[in-house]
Amino acid sequence: MPRLMLTDELWSKLKAILLEDRVYNKSEHRQTIEGILYRLRVGCPWRDVPEYFGLWNTIYRRFLLWSRKGILMRLFKSLSTDSDTEWEFIDGSYVKAHQHGTGAASEQPQAIGLSRGGNTSKIHLAVDSYGLPIEFIITGGEVHDSK
Structure with a gap:
């Protein structure tokens, strides 16, 4: 089991x-x-x-x-919403986009940006005092964590 x-x-x-x-x-x-x-x-x-x-x-x-x-x-x-927010921590992680992952015609916005490493997306995560996630967003790879 x-x-x-x-x-x-x-x-x-x-x-x-x-x-x-x-x-x-x-x-x-x-x-x-x-x-x-x-x-x-x-x-x-x-x-x-x-x-x-x-x-x-x-x-x-x-x-x-x-x-x-x-x-x-x-x-x-x-x-x-039940999180302990006495302390909050943020971090970002890059995810490399596939070479064919950009350029397709779509109505939905793509969170793919051009950075030094090529086409990338970035996952921004905020966690509470216990390390449990409280918020996340996905942006283009060129967006800085502090924004």
């Missing part, structure tokens, strides 16, 4: 937030979220998520649906 992350107390908070977003109260949602967290923590392909969490395809489809509807972002935002 894989290591689990959600305690009963944390699941009750997550369940209330999911119900606010009109996600049905299904018993398998807890295992689905555990499967999503497992995949994000381990970094394995979706097909390699253990069967203990359910069918990998179901977990992937729910992750994709909840991401597109903004449910996971609202979940993150509501959980980050």
